[in-house]
Amino acid sequence: MSPTEYLSEQLPERQPIMNAIHDAIMANDKTVTPVVEPMMGKEMIIYKEATTMKYALSGVKAHISLHCLPMYMNPAIHQKYEPLLPLAKFQKGCVNFASEEAMPMDVATQLIADCARISIVAMLENRKKK
Numbered sequence: 001m002s003p004t005e006y007l008s009e010q011l012p013e014r015q016p017i018m019n020a021i022h023d024a025i026m027a028n029d030k031t032v033t034p035v036v037e038p039m040m041g042k043e044m045i046i047y048k049e050a051t052t053m054k055y056a057l058s059g060v061k062a063h064i065s066l067h068c069l070p071m072y073m074n075p076a077i078h079q080k081y082e083p084l085l086p087l088a089k090f091q092k093g094c095v096n097f098a099s100e101e102a103m104p105m106d107v108a109t110q111l112i113a114d115c116a117r118i119s120i121v122a123m124l125e126n127r128k129k130k
Contacts (some may be wrong), residue, residue, distance in 0.1 A: 003034040003045045010059040017100040018057060018064060024109045025055055029116035055112075063089075063096045066103070070115035071095075073123055081111050100126045 004066030007018055025032065025047055032047035034053050039046060044065075056067035071077045072093025082090045087094070087102035095111075097103040 001036045001043070003036060005037045006043065006045055014059050017103060017105075018059060019058055020100075020105050021066060021103075021108055021112075024105065024112045025057070027118055028109065028112045029054070031116070031119065044097070049120050050119050053123065055115070063098045065094055065096050067094045068111065068115050069093055069120050070118040070123075071111075073120075074118060074119070077111070077114055080114070081107070105109075 006017060007022060010018055021050045022034070022045065023100075026034070029047070034041055034045050034047050037046050038044075039053070039056055039058075042058055042060060046053050047055040047057075051068050052069075053067075055071050056065070058065045058067075066119045066122070068074060068077075071081070078090065078092075084094065085097070085103060087099075088097040
């Protein structure tokens with residue numbers, strides 16, 4: 001299944017925000033390639049830098065999830081965006097939200113742009129050297 005097919009299978013009310021987030025990732029982070037694969041028991045779009053997941057986007061029963069590995073590995077990004085998205089639920093490297101109101105695209109685009117500056121591959125290599 002392609003990312004376009006995955007997005008077209010989402011609930012109609014979720015498609016605009018999910019398409020917009022997908023477009024923001026593709027426009028702001030030229031290091032990633034999207035593929036649809038299972039993760040945590042669910043199919044989702046996984047955006048890989050080389051062979052390593054950098055982001056993932058999924059629609060599950062109650063919400064949409066945007067996984068951002070750079071946010072997981074960089075607490076400053078997490079601390080910056082949690083207060084900017086008060087209607088979203090933050091986990092370590094994931095933002096769960098139910099609507100575009102909870103994830104305004106201007107904030108989502110800036111989050112992606114901040115994460116795009118971080119190379120997950122380089123960060124993981126540096127961790128191995130320690």
